[in-house]
Amino acid sequence: MTASLAAPSTPLGAKTRINDFSIQVATVNGSGSQTANTVLLRAIFQMGVFVSGKNLFPSNIAGLPTWFTIRASAKGYVARKASNEMLILMNAETAKEDIAKADAGALVIYDEPLQLDKLRADLSYIPVPFQKLVTASCPEPKLHKLVKNMIYVGVAARLLSVDMEEVKKAITKQLKGKAKAIEINQAAAVAGYDWAMENLEDQDHIKVVRDNKTNGLIIVDGNEACALGALFAGVTVVGWYPITPASSLVETFIEYAEEYRKDPATGKSTVAIVQMEDELASAGVVLAAGWAGARSMTSTAGPGVSLMSEFIGLGYYVEAPGVFFNVARTGPSTGLPTRTQQSDVELCAKCSHGDTQHINLYPGNMEECFQFAYDAFDLAERFQTPIFVVTDLDLGMQNWSSKPFAYPSKPYDRGKVLNQQQLAEAKDWGRYKDVDGDGICYRSLPGTAGGKGSYFTRGSGHNAYAQYSEKPEDYVEVVDRLRRKYETAKTHVPTPVFRNLGSVKGVLAFGSSDPAVIEAQDILAEEGLKTDYLRLRALPFTAEVDAFVEEKQVVYVVEQNRDGQMANLFRETYPQHATKFKSVLHYNGHAIDAKCIVDQITAFEQK
Amino acid sequence: MTTATPSAPTNKLGFTKQDYVGSKSTLCAGCGHDAITAQIINAAFESNIEGHLVTKYSGIGCSSKTPAYFINQGWGFNSVHGRMPAIATGASLANRKLINIGVSGDGDSMSIGMGQFVHAVRRNIPMIYIIEDNGVYGLTKGQFSATADKGSFLKSGAKNDLPPVDPCTLAIELGCGFVARCFSGNPKQLNAILKAAFAYEGTVVLDIISPCVTFNNHDASTRSYKHVKDHDFPLHDLGFIQYSEVEEVDIAAGATEVVTFPDGSKVAIKAIHEGYDPTDRFGAMKAIHESMAKGEFLTGLLYINPTQPPLPQVLNLVDEPLATLPEALVKPGPAVLEEIMQALM
Ligand SMILES: Cc1ncc(C[n+]2csc(CCOP(=O)(O)OP(=O)(O)O)c2C)c(N)n1
Ligand code: SF4
Ligand SMILES: [Mg+2]
Numbered sequence: 001m002t003a004s005l006a007a008p009s010t011p012l013g014a015k016t017r018i019n020d021f022s023i024q025v026a027t028v029n030g031s032g033s034q035t036a037n038t039v040l041l042r043a044i045f046q047m048g049v050f051v052s053g054k055n056l057f058p059s060n061i062a063g064l065p066t067w068f069t070i071r072a073s074a075k076g077y078v079a080r081k082a083s084n085e086m087l088i089l090m091n092a093e094t095a096k097e098d099i100a101k102a103d104a105g106a107l108v109i110y111d112e113p114l115q116l117d118k119l120r121a122d123l124s125y126i127p128v129p130f131q132k133l134v135t136a137s138c139p140e141p142k143l144h145k146l147v148k149n150m151i152y153v154g155v156a157a158r159l160l161s162v163d164m165e166e167v168k169k170a171i172t173k174q175l176k177g178k179a180k181a182i183e184i185n186q187a188a189a190v191a192g193y194d195w196a197m198e199n200l201e202d203q204d205h206i207k208v209v210r211d212n213k214t215n216g217l218i219i220v221d222g223n224e225a226c227a228l229g230a231l232f233a234g235v236t237v238v239g240w241y242p243i244t245p246a247s248s249l250v251e252t253f254i255e256y257a258e259e260y261r262k263d264p265a266t267g268k269s270t271v272a273i274v275q276m277e278d279e280l281a282s283a284g285v286v287l288a289a290g291w292a293g294a295r296s297m298t299s300t301a302g303p304g305v306s307l308m309s310e311f312i313g314l315g316y317y318v319e320a321p322g323v324f325f326n327v328a329r330t331g332p333s334t335g336l337p338t339r340t341q342q343s344d345v346e347l348c349a350k351c352s353h354g355d356t357q358h359i360n361l362y363p364g365n366m367e368e369c370f371q372f373a374y375d376a377f378d379l380a381e382r383f384q385t386p387i388f389v390v391t392d393l394d395l396g397m398q399n400w401s402s403k404p405f406a407y408p409s410k411p412y413d414r415g416k417v418l419n420q421q422q423l424a425e426a427k428d429w430g431r432y433k434d435v436d437g438d439g440i441c442y443r444s445l446p447g448t449a450g451g452k453g454s455y456f457t458r459g460s461g462h463n464a465y466a467q468y469s470e471k472p473e474d475y476v477e478v479v480d481r482l483r484r485k486y487e488t489a490k491t492h493v494p495t496p497v498f499r500n501l502g503s504v505k506g507v508l509a510f511g512s513s514d515p516a517v518i519e520a521q522d523i524l525a526e527e528g529l530k531t532d533y534l535r536l537r538a539l540p541f542t543a544e545v546d547a548f549v550e551e552k553q554v555v556y557v558v559e560q561n562r563d564g565q566m567a568n569l570f571r572e573t574y575p576q577h578a579t580k581f582k583s584v585l586h587y588n589g590h591a592i593d594a595k596c597i598v599d600q601i602t603a604f605e606q607k
Numbered sequence: 608m609t610t611a612t613p614s615a616p617t618n619k620l621g622f623t624k625q626d627y628v629g630s631k632s633t634l635c636a637g638c639g640h641d642a643i644t645a646q647i648i649n650a651a652f653e654s655n656i657e658g659h660l661v662t663k664y665s666g667i668g669c670s671s672k673t674p675a676y677f678i679n680q681g682w683g684f685n686s687v688h689g690r691m692p693a694i695a696t697g698a699s700l701a702n703r704k705l706i707n708i709g710v711s712g713d714g715d716s717m718s719i720g721m722g723q724f725v726h727a728v729r730r731n732i733p734m735i736y737i738i739e740d741n742g743v744y745g746l747t748k749g750q751f752s753a754t755a756d757k758g759s760f761l762k763s764g765a766k767n768d769l770p771p772v773d774p775c776t777l778a779i780e781l782g783c784g785f786v787a788r789c790f791s792g793n794p795k796q797l798n799a800i801l802k803a804a805f806a807y808e809g810t811v812v813l814d815i816i817s818p819c820v821t822f823n824n825h826d827a828s829t830r831s832y833k834h835v836k837d838h839d840f841p842l843h844d845l846g847f848i849q850y851s852e853v854e855e856v857d858i859a860a861g862a863t864e865v866v867t868f869p870d871g872s873k874v875a876i877k878a879i880h881e882g883y884d885p886t887d888r889f890g891a892m893k894a895i896h897e898s899m900a901k902g903e904f905l906t907g908l909l910y911i912n913p914t915q916p917p918l919p920q921v922l923n924l925v926d927e928p929l930a931t932l933p934e935a936l937v938k939p940g941p942a943v944l945e946e947i948m949q950a951l952m
Contacts, residue, residue: 218951234937236929237700260939268925270937272700277726284693293930294701310687404948407941412934446662446682447702456675456683
């Protein structure tokens, strides 16, 4: 059988796209395709090419459709790309629709019996006899379903000119130590590769050419990066409750803690990890552990934060530290649990009833996930308050290449804690007295001997000495000081990152939107619109943010939610500039792409 | 002795009882909760408790205010309604040296906080968990709680048509190793049980019937002083003997059963109610259910199993408080990060 590799009727362009393409793989959830896709991604990465992967998976254990996109980019653009140059269609249920949506000129690898080649004339079809190949290459019938996917890795490797040795290496890496599985999967990949070698003509639309861009880089996801940050930050109490896309943060932490958080002298654990009955209880554990002097954390997503909110307000008002990772997903309610969004911006900024303001950290890449997770514990103890580290499914669960993390050698900042001797020497100590004028008071830890420093923590009205009080002046003194404390945070949280092309037009974004914004900025510049880009990394807004808002004529606020929540915070914080903020939005659950940003900004500019 | 001012007696740590008091109570005069506070103070004094190690947790309610009224040397945490168990869990994990006392109400623990109660007991958090049980929500002015007896009446005349939740059988069912019911109007029994509770390592559940004089002390109430007094059936006379390295432990004559704690302390039990064995879990359940069906309150040590490992032990935590572990012990070195980065390349 000869596959048609004739030039498509509407070619992508004369030039071959070298190290610059997207591949979309459509499979069935639970069929083992995640392993195959990661192997393909890793093999391209090992060829020295920048690559990113996005898994678009259903909220289901097995049986529903799932898509994985792999983007290679010589320029290092790692955002999702809206168009794909190669499709690998393994799912009979979605194949017709996938074909209908395909970009003209795409190469379509598909399972032969699906007979897709008559559907459109502007695509190049590559039917592959997967069943035949898997039967020949794998002796164990019960593994056929799982191993079948590895065949397309081999076929794609051949078509893209990815070195088979890199594929084998990637399989070995992915299946760490499982000798039998490695052998079977390698055999399947080779079978696919050999079949393609014999039966397919070469193609010149998209190619991988060996480069050196990824030398020394790692592949990691944001949840693992955050877990590592917490590991090195010396977290000692973890209370959590499983929820997609946040579970793997604590689960990865548990694996690392097993190995690296045992007291070498006794083999006993230096961290307590408890899976609680819900997020409410997790929040209580985190805050009480922080109150008692431990470094504590939880990881959750929007529904969990909603449940936690009564406790978050308590933490804010009684001034108990704790680190809350929110790996955001698509809301409201259960929403799309396996899709990404940045729709908890306002929730995390002001979580809980009454006047509350929280320090939020917004990492935008893997190194920052690691570093901000580490820093969050310092900030929590310095400011004696709940800290949100807000990522999202895209950062948290997708594969990103990154520079290896630098060792955080800065010693811990345990904040203003008085020990027995300091308490004995302190004159007229009051738990909520603002001695230094920065809004941050001195605390004592339960269990401190010496008869000084005990106090009563309460979520009801209290004065500077932590005594119950309903007096208006006491109440106002405390809440005004809390606002002062929040002001102090402005000089302690991460400052924004700039990418200025020299313009009075500003683009402002945060978190996982970063790669798409960078790419959009370049496209816009090519089209004649230069922009200055500020990537926000924390709340409260720092002086650099003030200056940017002050100085720009217009600020395009790019975010992944429907209501322009961050833009709302800006309008509220800078009412005199309220009309400058224009929302560029993306909220369908897919990761944001450059094109949608370019289109929206262009439309604004043409008005 | 009218002229001399006798110095107040001290305990083995040199503290007077005054060292175990708290701020002045703001509860209604005659509230059962205040009688419980008084016995906590007595028991802590007599048990030679180190005040600075005491932490006092509560939710919201009249009962939940009481941690402010005892052991000022300790640290208090009055949290949110129904969530005291999570607070106790977090703090007790952060520092396993703490002596944890949780005070809650029947609304706080059996209504809004039922889930947290259940899971804290399951986990065997090292704490004394006191439910000051008046069958109503005192602080919100007298609505029924989930422990109100079926067929009982509010002051307003409203009748409760739903069956009550019983914290004690529930706790036994959940595997709690120290379950007792007391009556705030029986200080002697309460004192002995509290002292035993201080020596116990895991979760102690004490359901203390504590009449609300303002909203649930009327004639039609099943939680009034009169009603509870008339229906209180103490199971036994209890003696608690704290372990001491120097003194030989003396068991009171007539004790029919002695339960020894891992630290060497002993509870001597002299049965009043024939045939009740507090170490027999299923027998205890049966007896409690039978007495409840008759409208009686069996009081005393309902169930005891002194050897269940508390959560910090189950988690195999280091002996020192996690809160103050040195950075060197919790922060892996650069070589570890390097090793992890290599694996991710
Ligand atoms: C989330 C929440 N809902 C409702 C309340 C109002 N509230 C305060 S105390 C209380 C009931 C307390 O009853 P109980 O625990 O039995 O304590 P008691 O006052 O009887 O000692 C309620 C409903 C609250 N504080 N928080
Ligand atoms: S209302 Fe009832 S429970 Fe509350 S203080 Fe008064 S008597 Fe006690
Ligand atoms: Mg009550």
